[in-house]
Amino acid sequence: MPGIEDLYREIILDHYRTPRNRGELAPPAVYAEGNNPLCGDDIRVYLDVVDGVVRDVKFSGQGCSISQSSTSMMTVAVKGKTIEEVRAFVRRFKHMMTLSEDGETVDQSIKLGDIEALQGVVKFPVRIKCATLGWNTLLEGLDEATK
Amino acid sequence: MAGANSVLDAAAIRREFPVLTSEINGKPVVYLDSANTSQKPNAVIDAMTTFMRESYAPINRSAYTLAANATEKYEGARAAMAKFINANSTNEIVFTKNATEALNLIAYSWGRANLKRGDLVVLTHMEHHANIVPWQMLQQERGIELRWVPLTSDFQLDLSSLPTLLAGAKVFSFTAMSNVLGTINPVEKLCAAAHAAGALAIVDACQSVPHSPTDVRALGADFAMFSSHKMCGPSGVGVLWGREALLEAMPPFLGGGNMISEVRLDGFKCAELPAKFEAGTPPITEVVGLGAAVEYLNGVGMANIRQHEIAMSSYALEMLTSRFGDDITIHGPRNPELRGSTFSFAFRGIHPHDLSQVLDQSNVCVRAGHHCAKPLMKIIGANATARASFYLYNTTQDADALADALDSASDIF
Secondary structure (H helix, E strand, O other), rough: OOOOHHHOOHHHHHHHHOOOOOOOOOOOEEEEEEEOOOOOEEEEEEEEEOEEEEEHHHHHHHHOOOHHHHHHHHHHHOOOOEHHHHHHHHHHHHHHHOOOOOOOOOOOOOOHHHHHHHHHHHHHHHHHHHHHHHHHHHHHHHHOOOO | OOOOOOOOHHHHHOOOOHHOOOEEEEEEEOOEEOOOOOOOOHHHHHHHHHHHHHHHOOOOOOOOOOOOOOOOOHHHHHHHHHOOOOOOHHEEEEEEHHHHHHHHHHHHHHHHHHHOOEEEEEEOOOHHHHHHHHHHHHHHOOEEEEEEEEEEEOOOEEOOOHHHOOOEEEEEEEEOOOOOEEEEEHHHHHHHHHHOOOOOOEEOOOOOOEEEEEEEHHHHHHHHHHHHHHOOOOOEEEEEOOOOOHHOOOOOOOOOOOOOEEEEOEEEEEEEOHHOOOOOOOOOOHHHHHHHHHHHHHHHEEEEEEEHHHHHHHHHHHHHHHHHHHHEEEEEOOOOHHHHHHHHEOOOOEEEEHHHHHHHHHOOEEEEEOOOHHHHHHHHHHOEEEEOOOOOOOOOOHHHHHHHHHHHHHOOO
């Protein structure tokens, strides 16, 4: 059995205890809602996209340490990136989470930085949904922002 | 030892359950998720294996000896079940896939024959999704009205305005025991209130039948349903009990083989009860297993199981409170006589999902989440809770193992 320390790495607990970019953004920023039917967690990701660039991002909602810290790290990583860069980054992250779709090209040169701490989640398959909740919600927010 | 006041030798009982004597990573399994699904004793496993090895055959449709014997075993389980809950006859016992299917059967078959736009169905705030969504589907389809019996601050049903809520109702459908709070509802009283208002009384008995003696006639209900897998039997089979006259008058649910007495190009005639509601080949082996579970539970004694769980509840409540004080919040009644041995709780602000993950390191199995009762969760102000539930095979050591594992969770978060 994988050790619990593979899951609860210090950087993950740090983002859980002190989440970054927690809050809301007023319109014209958009938001998307995601939930994890397994555990009842809800999350909202707010996006302020100007000229194809994610100028600001915030999140609200409740969740476990994995979903909250993963979303917190995600907001730090995507702020200031273009929409295309964000989408490529999400593909890179999901690849690490073993969730690449068939035929999808993943740019392995993209550095995930702190987010690599979430790799240990893969050893706890039930929790992969927790780790990706904020990211899937981000994708929905991007769709909303580019409608 | 199972606590000073227990009438059962739970330590001996657990030796009859292979999963409970197994180990993961060299440590014993501490199974506290029986409100979700129970473990299976050798008596059930052996009955099913022996049936498949020696007696398996179709039921109700072949003349040869093997099939006749299989039919006898299947119907024997029905007779044992009828006796177990004191039904009037075996015609009142319908085998379904599970309790969820039984509730859907009622909403679909009885509901579509008897409910029209504006008709009132009363539910409670402590229902499982299985006793909410089938009625909401009827609401969407037919425009029936739903009303809800609220909770008191001590996690009981608030019956102060029950007669008003029930006025003009066609159905009152409620749980005998909350799968989240552990609250045991006054079923006889609620059935009487339903009937006084001219409504049908439907009892979701999933959490009560496995844990205490059941006498459907004494309850005064019209329908009750429960699942085999929560009462030491296999998954894949559940029971719908209904008063014979009501089942008789209802249109069929699923159509197909076994449920007909005649089929022509221009129509069909239903079979007699209970076959009328058992279309297609049923879960034959599972029904045989359920029959063995009934026999097993009878051997232990349902009153003894209830006494054991009261003792477990007393122990767990006292021990968890004295050990953790305000760090633990138990969402449910404090009086062990008024509750089952199912405890939803919050602990030191740790998310239930994280909590259950850490408990798993000690092989302590608890459920984390919304327990298929999202409206109730919202009302008690929790997105999710952890839930530990005890059964006949749990001991005070299991409760202690839970507490020890909870302590280790604090070290991480």
